[in-house]
Amino acid sequence: MSHRLKFTCALILVLVLWLLNISLGSISIPIGALLERIAGVPFPRESWEIIVVDYRIPKSITAILAGIALSVSGLQMQTFFRNPLAGPFVLGISSGAGLGVALLAMAGTAFGWQLFAGTTSYWSVILASSAGAIGVLVLMGLAAWKVKDSMTLLIVGLMFGSAASAIVTLLSFFSAAEELKMFTLWSMGNLGNTGWSELGLLSGAILIGVTMVIFSVKSYNAMLLGEAYAKSMGINFQKLRWIMIVSTGILTGGITAFCGPIAFIGIAVPHLARLLFKTNDHRVLFPATAILGILVLLACDTLSQLPGYASSLPINAVTTAFGAPLIIWLIMKRNFSEAF
């Protein structure tokens, strides 16, 4: 199959899944009604209009944005560090965001202060998570200034992550059950909290992050041969490093702020793209990971809200529970380390 055919198939699948995603849920809305609504015929019930427009469409768009952002930054990390285990969170962004939210949610009991007088609003969570992620990124930036070696940078990132998690553990230990539950729910990921107003901001951020990646496709291709070869071919390595840190910060940090840490997609989807598209060329791989990221996350989100249940399952559990076996099967079937 040519790349063009594969992309067309993937695109059709995305459209089908998108319709399914909007149609399925605690209240099923027939796809026929959806298609008629697109054609201009109003829904037979007014409540459907509210469910679809105010809830399901924003949620599905969030899933699409998160799919793009997480898998694209995962691919970026894997190529930059030449490490198949790298993912969007290796720079400690999710741990930093987690620390921010944990401080917001649980520090009250631990330190005996009342940060937001009991109620934690959605926007305060976003602010706390962004502040945490930006804090870690600033630290990583300082580290990147100091160390020249990319492997050292990777280890520093993991250490920052561990340190942040340790503080979160301490906070959890001292916090009250109610606050702990709020934090735990956040850490399970949630695509359904973003309304139209938040989506504008989020998609703007994702657009900036993705644009930065698009303009460094050539550098990432050179990085396939490793840092020394890339430098010898005239690639400005220091510049690429900053692009990598900033764009991952925007992409992953943005999604984590609005949806919580969504695991698994970022590491797995780039491998899936390599296996299915059988290429290392980033001009194909970046769009391929983006579209596969959309597919996987839309599918997982659809699964998490299957009909008959009033509430949807946590997205993190679904991505890992359904995605992991699929990836393991693919990896066992084809020689994955050779592909990397």
Place this chain on the structure above:
Amino acid sequence: MEIHQNNPRHAKPCIHAKDLVLGYTVGKQISPIASGISFELFHGELTCLMGPNGVGKSTLLKAIMSQNLPINGEIWFGDTSASQMSDLVRAQNIAVVLTEKIRSGLMTVRELVALGRTPHTGLWGHLSVADNAYVNQVLELTHLSAIAEKKLSQLSDGQRQTAMIARALAQDSNIMVLDEPTAHLDLTNRFEIMYLLKKLAKEAGKAILVVTHDLEVAMETADQLWIMANKEPLVSGSPEDLMLEGHLQKLLPGEKWEIDSRNGKIRLKTPSNLPEISGPEHLIYWVRNALRKNIEIPMPDKIEVSENPFEISVYSGQNHFTFSRTSEMIRFLKNKTA
């Protein structure tokens, strides 16, 4: 390019440096590794850089690639100093083949070679018609056209190394620097690679610098040798001159080893207690070789070798033995002690 093919020495060197001090700076601590490094690299010549491990060959390469600037002194590319060159201009002047193994098993040979065009392509790395034609030309020249669509993971070590050289060639630089390109290769591939490099130097007029530990192959193919030895300035010259002037001996520290001045091969110094061997010269060589490897066994008084049929006669005191293989002779002499 204005190269006088018959006498390239009339041309200006494309890289030269005088009295470099090489080493690393960690914090305020300066640790010099090699000093007194002066050299000239010429178009159309294959130059081999040799020296024991740890003498600073890789540091010199890094200095030439501007990845680790010299502590003292300046490297010149024609009239431009290396430190004033932009990354892009440098990439258009020097292409490298390094020792590190690359992964990217899904990449095809053609894609790898095309990556060499990176310093010449635009923002997206899109290959123009001219770029594609150049890639094809390189594939042709390196005899890789037949396997151009193969993935890197399917190649043998020799093919992979040739592909890496082809990538460097596609960079269209006038200088190529290779760090031990023949390590891990079998004997024929070692010669194949070096003759390919020699051909590229002659036909494409490139200046090629190769770090190698392979004296035999270097003697056979190099136009110039650069010898780096511990705490001594870099010595350069044709392999033959360096052999005749005794500089090659510097590659072998200590008293134990020597270079055979007839064929440039490294061997244990001939010990004094070998018996007298008579017979045709080419047969004596191998019988002596067999004895030299087993210097601890008691030696006979005299050995005679004859051809057609091959026979070794060993005289020891009053006794006389004949053998048809050297291994039998050695085994016999060993048993005599036991």
